[in-house]
Amino acid sequence: MSGVEGGVAGGVGGGSGVDRAAVVAVVAVHDPGPGLVDLVSDVVAQVGRVVLVDDGSRTGLEVVEGLRDRVTLVRQANAGVAAALNAGIAMALSDQADAVLTLDQDSRVPPGYVAAAVATWQEAGRRGIPVSAVAPASYSGHPAPTAGRLHGHAVAFDPMQSGLLVPTATFRAIGLLDEGFVIDGVDSELTARCLTSGLVPVIAPGCELGHGQGDRLPVTLGGRRVTLRGQPLSYNQHSPDRVYYMARNGTVLTRRYARSEPRWVARRLAEEARAHLLRLTFSPDRGQLVRAALEGVRDGVRGRYGARP
Known part of the structure:
Protein backbone atom coordinates (compact mmCIF):
# COMPACT_ATOMS: atom_id res chain seq x y z
CA MET A 1 0.00 0.00 0.00
CA GLY A 212 -19.40 20.11 16.10
CA GLN A 213 -18.99 22.80 18.76
CA GLY A 214 -20.84 20.95 21.53
CA ASP A 215 -23.05 22.77 24.01
CA ARG A 216 -21.92 26.39 23.85
CA LEU A 217 -23.52 28.79 26.30
CA PRO A 218 -23.45 32.62 26.41
CA VAL A 219 -21.79 34.47 29.28
CA THR A 220 -24.44 36.58 31.03
CA LEU A 221 -24.52 38.88 34.05
CA GLY A 222 -27.87 40.06 35.38
CA GLY A 223 -29.55 38.60 32.33
CA ARG A 224 -27.40 40.59 29.89
CA ARG A 225 -24.79 39.25 27.45
CA VAL A 226 -21.18 39.99 28.37
CA THR A 227 -18.94 41.19 25.54
CA LEU A 228 -15.19 41.64 25.16
CA ARG A 229 -13.92 44.05 22.53
CA GLY A 230 -17.36 44.11 21.03
CA GLN A 231 -17.64 40.32 20.77
CA PRO A 232 -20.11 38.36 22.93
CA LEU A 233 -18.42 35.88 25.25
CA SER A 234 -19.43 32.22 25.37
CA TYR A 235 -18.03 28.97 26.69
CA ASN A 236 -18.31 25.24 26.05
CA GLN A 237 -20.45 23.49 28.64
CA HIS A 238 -19.04 20.13 29.74
CA SER A 239 -19.96 17.40 32.21
CA PRO A 240 -18.03 17.02 35.48
CA ASP A 241 -16.33 13.90 34.06
CA ARG A 242 -15.10 15.84 31.04
CA VAL A 243 -13.86 18.74 33.18
CA TYR A 244 -12.01 16.24 35.39
CA TYR A 245 -10.10 14.86 32.39
CA MET A 246 -9.39 18.33 31.03
CA ALA A 247 -7.92 19.46 34.35
CA ARG A 248 -6.03 16.25 35.08
CA ASN A 249 -4.58 15.78 31.62
CA GLY A 250 -3.65 19.45 31.38
CA THR A 251 -1.73 19.05 34.63
CA VAL A 252 0.01 15.92 33.32
CA LEU A 253 0.93 17.73 30.08
CA THR A 254 2.39 20.64 32.01
CA ARG A 255 4.49 18.40 34.24
CA ARG A 256 5.64 16.25 31.32
CA TYR A 257 6.62 18.95 28.82
CA ALA A 258 7.28 22.18 30.76
CA ARG A 259 11.04 21.71 30.44
CA SER A 260 11.25 20.55 26.84
CA GLU A 261 8.56 22.85 25.38
CA PRO A 262 8.13 25.74 27.86
CA ARG A 263 6.65 28.30 25.44
CA TRP A 264 4.15 25.83 24.03
CA VAL A 265 3.09 24.74 27.52
CA ALA A 266 2.76 28.33 28.75
CA ARG A 267 0.57 29.32 25.81
CA ARG A 268 -1.63 26.26 26.19
CA LEU A 269 -1.99 26.88 29.92
CA ALA A 270 -3.08 30.48 29.30
CA GLU A 271 -5.72 29.47 26.74
CA GLU A 272 -7.04 26.62 28.90
CA ALA A 273 -7.16 28.87 31.97
CA ARG A 274 -9.36 31.37 30.15
CA ALA A 275 -11.78 28.64 29.05
CA HIS A 276 -11.89 27.13 32.55
CA LEU A 277 -12.43 30.53 34.15
CA LEU A 278 -15.53 31.22 32.08
CA ARG A 279 -16.88 27.69 32.53
CA LEU A 280 -16.29 27.48 36.27
CA THR A 281 -17.65 30.98 36.87
CA PHE A 282 -20.78 31.05 34.75
CA SER A 283 -21.88 27.42 34.30
CA PRO A 284 -25.20 26.54 35.99
CA ASP A 285 -23.54 23.51 37.65
CA ARG A 286 -20.30 25.32 38.48
CA GLY A 287 -20.11 23.78 41.97
CA GLN A 288 -19.81 20.27 40.53
CA LEU A 289 -17.41 21.45 37.87
CA VAL A 290 -15.13 23.17 40.38
CA ARG A 291 -14.97 20.00 42.46
CA ALA A 292 -14.21 17.91 39.35
CA ALA A 293 -11.49 20.32 38.24
CA LEU A 294 -9.83 20.32 41.66
CA GLU A 295 -9.96 16.51 41.72
CA GLY A 296 -8.38 16.42 38.27
CA VAL A 297 -5.54 18.76 39.23
CA ARG A 298 -4.92 16.72 42.40
CA ASP A 299 -4.75 13.44 40.46
CA GLY A 300 -2.53 15.01 37.80
CA VAL A 301 -0.08 16.21 40.46
CA ARG A 302 -0.11 12.76 42.07
CA GLY A 303 0.52 11.08 38.74
CA ARG A 304 -2.80 9.21 38.66
CA TYR A 305 -3.70 8.08 35.19
CA GLY A 306 -6.28 6.23 33.11
CA ALA A 307 -10.04 6.23 33.67
CA ARG A 308 -11.47 8.49 36.37
CA PRO A 309 -11.81 6.56 39.65
Missing part, protein backbone atom coordinates in the same frame (compact mmCIF):
# COMPACT_ATOMS: atom_id res chain seq x y z
CA SER A 2 2.98 2.27 0.52
CA GLY A 3 3.59 5.02 -2.04
CA VAL A 4 6.07 7.25 -0.22
CA GLU A 5 9.27 8.08 -2.03
CA GLY A 6 12.14 9.96 -0.48
CA GLY A 7 12.19 11.64 2.93
CA VAL A 8 13.76 14.37 5.03
CA ALA A 9 16.02 14.61 8.03
CA GLY A 10 14.29 13.69 11.25
CA GLY A 11 12.75 10.46 10.02
CA VAL A 12 9.39 11.76 8.77
CA GLY A 13 9.40 12.74 5.15
CA GLY A 14 7.10 14.36 2.66
CA GLY A 15 4.26 12.50 1.04
CA SER A 16 5.80 12.19 -2.39
CA GLY A 17 3.96 9.59 -4.40
CA VAL A 18 1.03 9.29 -1.97
CA ASP A 19 -2.35 8.68 -3.50
CA ARG A 20 -5.82 8.24 -2.07
CA ALA A 21 -5.43 4.50 -1.63
CA ALA A 22 -2.47 5.00 0.72
CA VAL A 23 -4.53 6.98 3.27
CA VAL A 24 -6.68 5.29 5.92
CA ALA A 25 -9.38 7.30 7.71
CA VAL A 26 -9.96 6.26 11.33
CA VAL A 27 -13.20 7.41 12.97
CA ALA A 28 -13.72 7.07 16.72
CA VAL A 29 -17.41 6.49 17.47
CA HIS A 30 -19.41 6.49 20.70
CA ASP A 31 -23.23 6.68 20.80
CA PRO A 32 -23.37 8.26 17.32
CA GLY A 33 -26.22 10.13 15.71
CA PRO A 34 -27.29 10.04 12.05
CA GLY A 35 -24.63 12.63 11.20
CA LEU A 36 -22.11 9.78 11.17
CA VAL A 37 -23.58 8.63 7.85
CA ASP A 38 -22.82 12.03 6.34
CA LEU A 39 -19.24 11.91 7.62
CA VAL A 40 -18.63 8.50 6.06
CA SER A 41 -20.15 9.73 2.81
CA ASP A 42 -17.80 12.75 2.94
CA VAL A 43 -14.63 10.77 3.41
CA VAL A 44 -15.10 7.34 1.81
CA ALA A 45 -14.34 8.59 -1.72
CA GLN A 46 -11.22 10.47 -0.55
CA VAL A 47 -9.27 7.63 1.08
CA GLY A 48 -8.42 4.00 0.44
CA ARG A 49 -10.14 2.67 3.54
CA VAL A 50 -12.36 3.89 6.38
CA VAL A 51 -11.98 2.17 9.75
CA LEU A 52 -14.88 2.83 12.12
CA VAL A 53 -14.01 2.00 15.74
CA ASP A 54 -17.08 1.75 17.96
CA ASP A 55 -15.97 2.55 21.50
CA GLY A 56 -18.64 0.71 23.48
CA SER A 57 -21.71 2.50 22.11
CA ARG A 58 -25.03 1.94 23.89
CA THR A 59 -27.12 4.02 21.50
CA GLY A 60 -26.91 4.68 17.77
CA LEU A 61 -26.08 1.03 17.11
CA GLU A 62 -28.38 0.95 14.10
CA VAL A 63 -26.37 3.81 12.56
CA VAL A 64 -23.12 1.89 13.02
CA GLU A 65 -24.58 -1.37 11.68
CA GLY A 66 -25.95 0.43 8.63
CA LEU A 67 -22.41 1.41 7.61
CA ARG A 68 -20.92 -2.09 7.63
CA ASP A 69 -20.82 -2.35 3.84
CA ARG A 70 -18.91 0.94 3.51
CA VAL A 71 -16.35 0.70 6.31
CA THR A 72 -14.18 -1.71 8.25
CA LEU A 73 -15.98 -1.96 11.59
CA VAL A 74 -14.12 -2.60 14.83
CA ARG A 75 -15.96 -2.96 18.15
CA GLN A 76 -14.39 -2.62 21.58
CA ALA A 77 -15.38 -1.98 25.17
CA ASN A 78 -15.55 1.70 26.10
CA ALA A 79 -11.97 2.80 26.72
CA GLY A 80 -11.83 6.36 25.39
CA VAL A 81 -10.98 8.09 22.15
CA ALA A 82 -7.23 7.37 22.36
CA ALA A 83 -7.78 3.62 22.56
CA ALA A 84 -10.38 3.75 19.78
CA LEU A 85 -8.11 5.66 17.43
CA ASN A 86 -5.15 3.44 18.28
CA ALA A 87 -7.13 0.37 17.23
CA GLY A 88 -7.64 1.89 13.78
CA ILE A 89 -4.11 3.26 13.55
CA ALA A 90 -2.71 -0.20 14.29
CA MET A 91 -4.70 -1.57 11.33
CA ALA A 92 -3.35 1.18 9.09
CA LEU A 93 0.21 0.37 10.17
CA SER A 94 -0.30 -3.32 9.43
CA ASP A 95 -1.68 -2.36 6.01
CA GLN A 96 1.52 -0.38 5.30
CA ALA A 97 -0.58 2.76 4.77
CA ASP A 98 1.34 5.99 4.28
CA ALA A 99 -0.93 8.22 6.36
CA VAL A 100 -3.88 8.15 8.75
CA LEU A 101 -6.71 10.70 8.82
CA THR A 102 -8.14 10.77 12.35
CA LEU A 103 -11.72 11.93 12.78
CA ASP A 104 -14.44 12.52 15.37
CA GLN A 105 -17.95 11.33 14.59
CA ASP A 106 -19.33 14.90 14.46
CA SER A 107 -16.89 16.22 11.85
CA ARG A 108 -17.51 16.95 8.17
CA VAL A 109 -14.83 16.59 5.52
CA PRO A 110 -15.48 18.61 2.34
CA PRO A 111 -14.48 17.32 -1.12
CA GLY A 112 -10.79 17.68 -1.86
CA TYR A 113 -9.80 17.85 1.82
CA VAL A 114 -7.51 14.82 1.83
CA ALA A 115 -5.90 15.75 -1.49
CA ALA A 116 -5.12 19.25 -0.19
CA ALA A 117 -3.67 17.85 3.05
CA VAL A 118 -1.47 15.38 1.15
CA ALA A 119 -0.31 18.17 -1.20
CA THR A 120 0.74 20.26 1.81
CA TRP A 121 2.60 17.27 3.28
CA GLN A 122 4.40 16.76 -0.06
CA GLU A 123 5.37 20.42 -0.42
CA ALA A 124 6.51 20.79 3.19
CA GLY A 125 8.62 17.66 2.85
CA ARG A 126 10.25 19.01 -0.30
CA ARG A 127 11.15 22.15 1.65
CA GLY A 128 12.91 20.14 4.33
CA ILE A 129 10.26 20.22 7.06
CA PRO A 130 10.07 17.05 9.19
CA VAL A 131 6.26 16.91 9.16
CA SER A 132 4.56 15.28 12.14
CA ALA A 133 1.02 15.95 10.91
CA VAL A 134 -1.07 18.18 8.66
CA ALA A 135 -3.91 20.13 10.27
CA PRO A 136 -6.86 22.03 8.76
CA ALA A 137 -6.71 25.79 8.36
CA SER A 138 -10.07 26.26 10.08
CA TYR A 139 -12.66 24.47 12.18
CA SER A 140 -16.25 25.37 11.32
CA GLY A 141 -15.09 28.74 10.02
CA HIS A 142 -12.79 29.53 12.96
CA PRO A 143 -9.11 29.91 11.95
CA ALA A 144 -6.79 27.35 13.54
CA PRO A 145 -4.24 28.82 15.98
CA THR A 146 -0.76 29.03 14.53
CA ALA A 147 2.76 29.16 15.95
CA GLY A 148 4.66 31.10 13.30
CA ARG A 149 5.92 29.92 9.94
CA LEU A 150 8.64 27.55 8.76
CA HIS A 151 9.96 27.55 5.19
CA GLY A 152 6.79 29.30 4.02
CA HIS A 153 4.36 26.97 5.83
CA ALA A 154 2.16 27.92 8.77
CA VAL A 155 2.94 25.83 11.84
CA ALA A 156 -0.08 24.55 13.77
CA PHE A 157 -0.04 25.42 17.47
CA ASP A 158 -2.18 22.76 19.17
CA PRO A 159 -4.34 21.10 16.51
CA MET A 160 -7.35 18.94 17.35
CA GLN A 161 -7.05 15.30 16.36
CA SER A 162 -10.14 15.45 14.17
CA GLY A 163 -9.13 16.24 10.63
CA LEU A 164 -5.45 15.54 11.33
CA LEU A 165 -3.52 13.78 8.56
CA VAL A 166 -0.69 11.93 10.31
CA PRO A 167 2.03 10.12 8.36
CA THR A 168 2.34 6.58 9.67
CA ALA A 169 6.06 7.31 9.93
CA THR A 170 5.19 9.63 12.83
CA PHE A 171 3.60 6.81 14.80
CA ARG A 172 6.48 4.51 13.96
CA ALA A 173 8.94 7.14 15.20
CA ILE A 174 7.29 8.18 18.49
CA GLY A 175 4.57 5.62 19.23
CA LEU A 176 0.78 5.70 19.24
CA LEU A 177 -1.61 7.94 21.17
CA ASP A 178 -1.37 7.90 24.97
CA GLU A 179 -4.36 5.82 26.09
CA GLY A 180 -3.90 6.91 29.69
CA PHE A 181 -5.31 10.32 28.73
CA VAL A 182 -8.60 8.56 27.84
CA ILE A 183 -10.36 11.51 26.19
CA ASP A 184 -9.12 15.08 26.59
CA GLY A 185 -5.64 16.27 25.66
CA VAL A 186 -4.88 13.18 23.58
CA ASP A 187 -4.10 15.36 20.56
CA SER A 188 -2.13 17.89 22.62
CA GLU A 189 0.05 15.15 24.08
CA LEU A 190 0.79 13.84 20.58
CA THR A 191 1.73 17.35 19.42
CA ALA A 192 4.00 17.97 22.41
CA ARG A 193 5.70 14.61 21.95
CA CYS A 194 6.27 15.37 18.27
CA LEU A 195 7.72 18.81 19.01
CA THR A 196 10.06 17.31 21.58
CA SER A 197 11.23 14.88 18.89
CA GLY A 198 11.80 17.67 16.37
CA LEU A 199 8.69 16.94 14.28
CA VAL A 200 6.49 19.80 13.12
CA PRO A 201 2.69 20.03 12.58
CA VAL A 202 1.84 22.19 9.57
CA ILE A 203 -1.40 23.71 8.36
CA ALA A 204 -2.92 22.92 4.96
CA PRO A 205 -4.24 26.08 3.30
CA GLY A 206 -7.81 25.65 2.12
CA CYS A 207 -8.55 22.66 4.36
CA GLU A 208 -11.69 23.61 6.25
CA LEU A 209 -13.06 21.01 8.63
CA GLY A 210 -16.68 21.10 9.75
CA HIS A 211 -16.70 20.23 13.43
